[in-house]
Amino acid sequence: MEDVDLFCSEMVAPAAEDIELTARFFPELLSEAAQLGLQSLLFEADGSLDLARMALVHESTERIAAESAAVSLAVSVARLHTYLLARYAASEVCDRWLQPTLRAELFGAFAITEPHAGTDIRALTTVARRQGDHYVLDGQKCWIGLAPVCSYAIVLAKVDHRERDADTIALVVDMASDGAVGAPGPELAGFRGMPNGTLTFEACRVPVQNALACDGFGGMMDGLNMARIEAASYSVGLLRGAIREATGWANHREAFGKPIAALPSIQSKIGRMVTDYRAARELVLRAGETFALGNGGDQAVISMAKMFASDAARRHTDAALQIVAGAGMARNHPLQRMDRDAKVTQIFDGTSEIHETMLGRRVLREAANGLIGPSFFPDSNTAHEKTDNVR
Numbered sequence: 484m485e486d487v488d489l490f491c492s493e494m495v496a497p498a499a500e501d502i503e504l505t506a507r508f509f510p511e512l513l514s515e516a517a518q519l520g521l522q523s524l525l526f527e528a529d530g531s532l533d534l535a536r537m538a539l540v541h542e543s544t545e546r547i548a549a550e551s552a553a554v555s556l557a558v559s560v561a562r563l564h565t566y567l568l569a570r571y572a573a574s575e576v577c578d579r580w581l582q583p584t585l586r587a588e589l590f591g592a593f594a595i596t597e598p599h600a601g602t603d604i605r606a607l608t609t610v611a612r613r614q615g616d617h618y619v620l621d622g623q624k625c626w627i628g629l630a631p632v633c634s635y636a637i638v639l640a641k642v643d644h645r646e647r648d649a650d651t652i653a654l655v656v657d658m659a660s661d662g663a664v665g666a667p668g669p670e671l672a673g674f675r676g677m678p679n680g681t682l683t684f685e686a687c688r689v690p691v692q693n694a695l696a697c698d699g700f701g702g703m704m705d706g707l708n709m710a711r712i713e714a715a716s717y718s719v720g721l722l723r724g725a726i727r728e729a730t731g732w733a734n735h736r737e738a739f740g741k742p743i744a745a746l747p748s749i750q751s752k753i754g755r756m757v758t759d760y761r762a763a764r765e766l767v768l769r770a771g772e773t774f775a776l777g778n779g780g781d782q783a784v785i786s787m788a789k790m791f792a793s794d795a796a797r798r799h800t801d802a803a804l805q806i807v808a809g810a811g812m813a814r815n816h817p818l819q820r821m822d823r824d825a826k827v828t829q830i831f832d833g834t835s836e837i838h839e840t841m842l843g844r845r846v847l848r849e850a851a852n853g854l855i856g857p858s859f860f861p862d863s864n865t866a867h868e869k870t871d872n873v874r
Contacts, residue, residue: 487543488520491550499551502607502676504622508632510587510678511559514753517587520562521547526585526798532569537771541716543765549727552824553677555720559713560628564591567637567706568655571695576655579636592633592658592665594624594682595711601626601839604639604700605647609684611640611654618654618694620687622664626831630665630680633658637695638682639703650697652691662687663750673827675820700703705779709833710787712774712830715767721825722760722799729753729803732810749806757798763792783842788836793828800825 494515502509516522524540527533540562548555561584568581583589600606609622620640627636636656641649658665668680695702730753733744743749770788772782800822804811811818829835 484542484546487521489547490515490519495547495550495554499554499817501560502551502553504815506670506675508678509554509557510757513557513587515674516554522565522587523559523585525562526569530569530873532566534775534777537712537775538768539736540713541719541767544713544716545720546722548717549724552717552721552821553674555717556557556674556713559716560587560593560710561587561591561594561792562631563706563710563713564594564637566709567593567653567695567702569699571653571702572655573692573696576693580655589616589634590632592627592629592636592682593703593706594627594636595707596624597627598620598623598625602833607639607641608645609638609640610643610645611652611689612643612798613691616691618652618691620654620656620684620689621686625668628681629678630682631678633665633668636665636682637703637706638684639699642660652774653695653699653702655693655695656684656687656689658682658734660687663731664739675825675826686753688766702874704820708774708782708785710765711785711832712770712780715763715770715788715792717798718815718825718828719760719763721796721821721828722763722792724821725796725800725803725818726753726756726760727804728821729756735873741781743806752802752806759795763795766791774834783845784834786838786842789832790835790842793825794835796825797822810827819865
């Protein structure tokens, strides 16, 4: 992690304030990250996937997010796109897009959300209709990371019709195709500098071989599980940054003749911060372990990690602002950025509310059937065995 720490201290940290103030995209930083191999952490030298490196992925993501969550997100989405390509795309599609993405020479997009269909994926209206050796794609996606700059997009669509029970497909769409347009969306309050926007498809012809070799919904959910683990890692990084800012200020700032670090109220806040940081980190690492075992990971643990880490980040960036008090109200204070970024983590990749609802529904259903499963009360021997297998 020495190279990552150096990248964070010498390149990300000095650029973070300018990225925040200007909302400027930062391809040069992504190129530097690619040279360090950060986008390709899940790949062996021969190009094969190695999901056992999920813990390493978290370590790099957390460290970068502590300096700039936007840079961390931009690095991590390359792993998401290339994971889906490597696992599900035809060889000719993979050959075209995978390596340039890992080198940050071009960018992809992961497109599920629509103007009237977020969590309710069955409400999607984007449709792919088969015509000979092509699908004809029509629809619009919104709140899509890298949409204005992407060269290709992995798009979830219904097949043939828009009814809720329609089959689904995931298509790798060349954004240079006729009828495919990426455009900027509203300027965001958080994760500034990370391009976000809309993808529009009007009679866009996509070769049949560009369909991922999976049920569309299932394959995209596999990718979404990875994205949720990464989102939890950004949150842990924001907690790390908040602790750094709060403790540094508390030990420096004096009131009534002594540092405010001596005040029990400050000590209490810091104590809860570090406890939630450690709990969130352990949950994220466990979620990564389950993902490394294949089959998309343990959905319950992934939801727990994403929900707990993002809620804790939002709670404690706010607490850190309370500790630094008036100084934290400055527009360019790092905690201002962290606080807004933390709020975003509670919303994207499934809101905290949908995760707690899914978890509650599952445990109640299992309890009604007389058995709460291992996702909630894991058997210690089974847990140790799974961990040993990953290591």
